[in-house]
Amino acid sequence: MTFLDYISGVPAYLEREWSDLLELTFEHLLVVLVTIVLATVIALGLGLATYRNRNGARAVLTVTGTFLTVPSFALFGLFIPIFGLGAVPTVVALVLYSLLPIARNTITGLRSVDPAIVESAQGMGLSRRQRLLRIELPLAWPVIMTGVRVSTLMIVGIAAIAAIVNGPGLGGPIFQGLSAIGTQRGFNLAFTGTLFVAMLALLLDGLLGMISKLTTSKGL
Amino acid sequence: MPEHEQGTATAASIRLESLTKRYPGQAESAVDNITMDIPAGEIVVLVGPSGCGKTTSLKMINRIIEPTSGRIFIDGEDVTHVNADQLRRRIGYVIQQVGLFPHMTIAENIGMVPGLLGWSRARISERVDELLDLVGMEPSAYRARYPKELSGGQSQRVGVARAMSADPPVLLMDEPFGAIDPITRERLQNEFLRLQSNIRKTIVFVTHDIDEAIKLGDRIAILRKGSKIAQYDTPEAILTAPADDFVADFIGSGASLKRLSLSRVRDVELSQWAVGRLDDDRAHLRQALTNSDHGSLLLLDENQRPVRWVTGHDLTRSGESLDRVGLPAAATVEPHATLHDALNEMVTSRVGCAIVVDDQRRYQGIVDMRTVMRAIDEMRESSRARDRDTAGQPAEAG
Numbered sequence: 033m034t035f036l037d038y039i040s041g042v043p044a045y046l047e048r049e050w051s052d053l054l055e056l057t058f059e060h061l062l063v064v065l066v067t068i069v070l071a072t073v074i075a076l077g078l079g080l081a082t083y084r085n086r087n088g089a090r091a092v093l094t095v096t097g098t099f100l101t102v103p104s105f106a107l108f109g110l111f112i113p114i115f116g117l118g119a120v121p122t123v124v125a126l127v128l129y130s131l132l133p134i135a136r137n138t139i140t141g142l143r144s145v146d147p148a149i150v151e152s153a154q155g156m157g158l159s160r161r162q163r164l165l166r167i168e169l170p171l172a173w174p175v176i177m178t179g180v181r182v183s184t185l186m187i188v189g190i191a192a193i194a195a196i197v198n199g200p201g202l203g204g205p206i207f208q209g210l211s212a213i214g215t216q217r218g219f220n221l222a223f224t225g226t227l228f229v230a231m232l233a234l235l236l237d238g239l240l241g242m243i244s245k246l247t248t249s250k251g252l
Numbered sequence: 253m254p255e256h257e258q259g260t261a262t263a264a265s266i267r268l269e270s271l272t273k274r275y276p277g278q279a280e281s282a283v284d285n286i287t288m289d290i291p292a293g294e295i296v297v298l299v300g301p302s303g304c305g306k307t308t309s310l311k312m313i314n315r316i317i318e319p320t321s322g323r324i325f326i327d328g329e330d331v332t333h334v335n336a337d338q339l340r341r342r343i344g345y346v347i348q349q350v351g352l353f354p355h356m357t358i359a360e361n362i363g364m365v366p367g368l369l370g371w372s373r374a375r376i377s378e379r380v381d382e383l384l385d386l387v388g389m390e391p392s393a394y395r396a397r398y399p400k401e402l403s404g405g406q407s408q409r410v411g412v413a414r415a416m417s418a419d420p421p422v423l424l425m426d427e428p429f430g431a432i433d434p435i436t437r438e439r440l441q442n443e444f445l446r447l448q449s450n451i452r453k454t455i456v457f458v459t460h461d462i463d464e465a466i467k468l469g470d471r472i473a474i475l476r477k478g479s480k481i482a483q484y485d486t487p488e489a490i491l492t493a494p495a496d497d498f499v500a501d502f503i504g505s506g507a508s509l510k511r512l513s514l515s516r517v518r519d520v521e522l523s524q525w526a527v528g529r530l531d532d533d534r535a536h537l538r539q540a541l542t543n544s545d546h547g548s549l550l551l552l553d554e555n556q557r558p559v560r561w562v563t564g565h566d567l568t569r570s571g572e573s574l575d576r577v578g579l580p581a582a583a584t585v586e587p588h589a590t591l592h593d594a595l596n597e598m599v600t601s602r603v604g605c606a607i608v609v610d611d612q613r614r615y616q617g618i619v620d621m622r623t624v625m626r627a628i629d630e631m632r633e634s635s636r637a638r639d640r641d642t643a644g645q646p647a648e649a650g
Contacts, residue, residue, distance in 0.1 A: 148348075151316065151347060152350070153351070155340055155424075156368075251398030251399060252354055
């Protein structure tokens with residue numbers, strides 16, 4: 033059977049399994065969203081806490097960078113003894129993966145705010161907190177959002193691997209398909225799973241791009 | 253708005269007492285024991301070579317830099333240890349890089365401090381418009397713009413408006429016109445003086461440019477390393493009697509030419525010139541020119557604004573309309589400009605004189621070489637008189 037033969041079998045499969053696939057896609061989306069929200073909160077916090085402290089920032093970037101170097105298969109597996117199987121170890125591992133881009137962009141973004149702007153805010157009597165919330169964060173915002181988008185794109189793909197810890201989402205059909213590769217059914221599962229993951233990634237990226245644009249001042 | 257009326261009239265005196273800033277690990281103090289009284293309502297310029305500590309001294313007044321020791325008084329109140337954020341809301345601050353908030357509109361930038369002080373929306377918006385007017389920017393055109401849409405000169409105008417938003421009695425300005433091209437700088441300086449003649453704030457102004465100091469300062473403090481005051485006096489006194497070689501060197505050559513910066517166009521007697529209206533009859537204009545002892549005639553439009561210089565020859569060319577013959581009436585100065593500015597305009601103008609116009613650009617008179625020479629003679633005479641007085645006094649010991 034050629035690749036084209038396999039492909040030609042996909043539409044019928046799609047029609048049959050449509051609602052299951054949508055449900056899995058939705059699960060996948062949910063895992064990604066929960067992960068990104070958690071990761072953004074944590075990474076933003078780490079960035080805010082350390083951007084003015086050279087050693088602190090370096091420590092944050094080194095540690096979050098190290099998470100990224102652990103092969104995803106291994107990381108998911110390592111959490112089984114601690115968190116068991118299912119959604120929890122999936123989200124924990126994915127959060128660890130998505131910290132670096134967000135933390136790095138938070139630190140870079142906050143550091144690239146023109147010191148003259150911060151000084152004039154200080155000279156006008158804005159407190160430390162007001163300077164951060166009203167001046168520095170809004171100015172660093174587009175850079176931070178870029179970090180969030182990079183993490184999201186990455187996480188949509190890695191979340192599929194969470195199937196090895198029985199995680200939710202499109203990883204299930206992909207792994208099943210891979211174990212039955214060579215058959216039409218195996219191809220259907222792996223191909224549509226991958227296709228939906230890619231589409232979800234593009235959709236989320238577009239959505240975040242729009243959110244970023246809407247939440248960034250027109251003056252920037 | 254009672255609070256507002258209360259605010260406009262106030263300017264506060266400033267006293268720096270043994271103010272010192274020492275950075276850890278540095279042998280010498282950046283600012284070493286400066287004591288200085290700054291009278292209310294005056295512009296005091298701190299000027300000195302780079303690294304002399306003038307900016308550090310300025311930034312200790314609003315405690316952007318916390319002094320190591322010494323005290324700061326504003327209107328007699330010791331503010332050395334009060335809440336710094338509260339203090340800064342009462343002190344306007346303008347820096348060279350302006351530092352407008354790029355993500356906020358011009359109105360939001362200017363309304364920031366009033367907002368922090370809890371003013372109502374309506375009052376803030378009224379104040380924003382008032383300030384934009386004050387710095388010569390049409391409120392309806394600029395209110396909603398973002399800083400990136402402004403030129404350097406406009407940004408600095410907004411910077412000044414923002415610093416004055418809550419009507420602070422004190423304004424600190426750190427080389428505010430330093431990064432602006434010379435022509436715009438000149439204009440901003442003149443606008444600034446005109447503004448100050450209305451608002452009468454206490455202004456501490458830092459620059460490294462002695463000419464700017466002479467032009468703007470009611471008093472100048474010339475500082476040497478460690479913010480040691482070499483001389484603190486009126487520009488006139490510093491130019492006529494530099495305290496020592498350091499001051500003399502810093503003023504540089506051409507002190508008498510610099511003194512032209514001390515006289516304003518409005519203080520000298522303007523020459524009158526033969527003028528005519530664009531819509532006047534040509535024969536009438538020729539007659540006016542013949543009756544005058546000038547070689548050319550200045551044509552004004554219906555609003556009394558200068559338009560063209562024309563000669564008798566230009567007036568005989570019948571084909572062209574009057575607003576196209578002769579030379580454009582460039583080289584204009586406002587009454588707030590200094591004689592130095594006027595001389596500058598004069599030298600670059602092809603007619604050899606500068607036209608004085610009011611803030612509506614209406615014709616007021618002419619400054620020419622004779623006006624400038626007369627002013628120089630007067631200055632010479634008064635400094636000679638001072639020398640005679642000094643010579644008459646018994647010499648002091650030391």
